[in-house]
Structure formats: C-alpha cells, structure tokens
Amino acid sequence: MTIEFVKYHGLGNDFILIDNRSSSEPRLTPEQAIQWCDRHFGIGADGVIFALPGQDGTNYTMRIFNSDGSEPEMCGNGIRCFARFVAELEGSQGQENSETPSSVAYRVHTLAGVMTPKLEANGLVTVDMGEPRLLAAEIPTTLTAADQKVVNIPLAVGEQSWNVTCVSMGNPHCITFVEDVAAIPLATIGPQFECHPVFPKKINTEFIQIVRPDYLKMRVWERGAGITLACGTGACAALVAGVLNDRCDRHATVELPGGPLQIEWSKTDNRLYMTGPAEKAFTGMRDQG
Secondary structure, three states, rough: OOOEEEEEEEEEEEEEEEEEOOOOOOOOHHHHHHHOOOOOOOOOEEEEEEEEOOEEEEEEEEEEEEOOOOOOOOOOHHHHHHHHHHHHHHOOOOOOOOOOOEEOOOEEEEEEEEEEEOOOOOOOOOEEEOOOOEEEEEOOOOOOOOOOOOEEOOOOOOOOEEEEEEEEEOOEEEEEEOOOOOOOOHHHHEEEEHHOOOOOOOOEEEEEEEEEEEEEEEEEEEEEEEEEOOOHHHHHHHHHHHHHOOOOOEEEEEOOEEEEEEEEEOOOOOEEEEEEEEEEEEEEEEOOO
16 A cells, blocks of 8 residues: 655654545554654654544544654644645635635644644744643643642752643643753753653653743753654743743744744733744655555
8 A cells, every 4th residue: 555645844843744534543553653753764754644534513633643653632833734734635725714814724623622723824824722721630740739730840850850830732741941951961851851750641841941031942852752843832831831930921932943933822812822834845655554
C-alpha cells in the first residue's frame, strides 16, 4: 500500500500530514508513525497528523501521533499546519469569516476540544486555542490540592529546586522562569521534568526568559517528542504563566528557536489566540505494508 503525504512545519516544528478523510481511524498505527518520524530511516518529523472526518458538527477531526508513538491531546503548531493542509485538499474552500471575508476558518475536533484555526490573508494562521485550565486536577498534577492553582510552586528536579507554574491548554504544561534560556541543559533536565512523579500523565516543560513584558524567549521539552524548535500550546501556556506571575503582558511575542509566535490572552472572553506561520516543505509517497 502506498500512502501519499505532505510535510509541513510551523517554525521548524515539523509534521507529516495524511489525508484520512475516508476513514474515522488513522491510516497508520503508532508503531508505523514511529518509523515514519525517524530522521535517519524514515521521512523525519516530530509527529504524524491525520485529517479525519469531522464529528459533533465540526469540519474535520485532527489526531496526532508523536515521534515516540504516543498521542497528545493537541498541538498548536500542528493545528496551523493542519489548517493549511485541509485548505489545500479542498481548494481553500472553508467557512468564510464574516468579519474578514478574505480569511478561511475551520472547526476542528481534537482530544482537547474544538479548535478554530483561521487562515489569514497575510499568510499566517490564527487559532482560537480556548481557555486555559489552571487547577491542579486539570493539569493534572499532585503538586497542590486538586482544586488549587499551581502558581510559583517549588519543585525539586535534578539537583536543584525550580519554581514552577502549571497550565493546561488541553495538554499539560509546566513553566519555569530562568535568567538565560540558552544556558539550560535541555536534553538532560527535560526528560526529568517530563517523567516526574508529580505529573501522572507526564508533562511538557517550558523554560522562559522575560526580555520585556511584551517579549519572551522560550525553549521547550515536549512530552513524547523531546526537544523541538517550537510549541504552540507551550507558548500559550507560557504567556498565561507570565501573567499569573505578574511578569508579562496579556499580549506578547514568544520567541522560540524556530521563530516568533504572537500570543494573546483576551480579557474579554478569557481565551488564548495564537498567530504564526505554517509552511509546506514537500510532498511524497511512502510504501506501507
């Protein structure tokens, strides 16, 4: 069996996109996704994304297998790539947005709920990422009581104590503020955060340097993928953590190794809005027995 695919990336966070509209189940198993994501013996990617039929009134369903075969609830960079991919599949005929006639929007079902990416006329993609979830039970974490927020709580990881703030954007994030993100030994400390026993479903970890209240630098260790060049949900969680700790504005640029994202935490509706690029790298076909 030969499967067609398209490779996209959002700020270097790269994905293999597969047209899966003919079936409600992914065309690859998690084990096969691992092979496809291998950068030496496969195509190479941080994950495989499947465009499945919509459900509960949505246009599409998005599912993702990480490069280790695990399935995350959501992916911010991935959903921007997903929007570009389905627009190409259907000839850019999405739902016209009444306020911005030149844009195209989709309602996408994910394991984290319904997300609404909108293709802007300037080539960027804006995604309504929903409301942040802040209670310990919603992360989930055992760092505090289940009904309390996790804000600036000390956590021993490795040989030191880190003050952490936890946010769920449908998937779990642990944010810590540092003086210099470039100095963090990410390959060493990242796995220790991810698998720490206080996070029963593991954790994505963001290390944040506040340059200005409207400009943050970030490096990330992603649960199931390791070091990546960008993480959209992580950038949203980082901004929320910055606001909760009185360190940043509600609208800021988050600079990742792969480039910048614009993140806004709206006072009006309490929702996060993420704007950034999604670019096609190449198309191809791969035999899959």
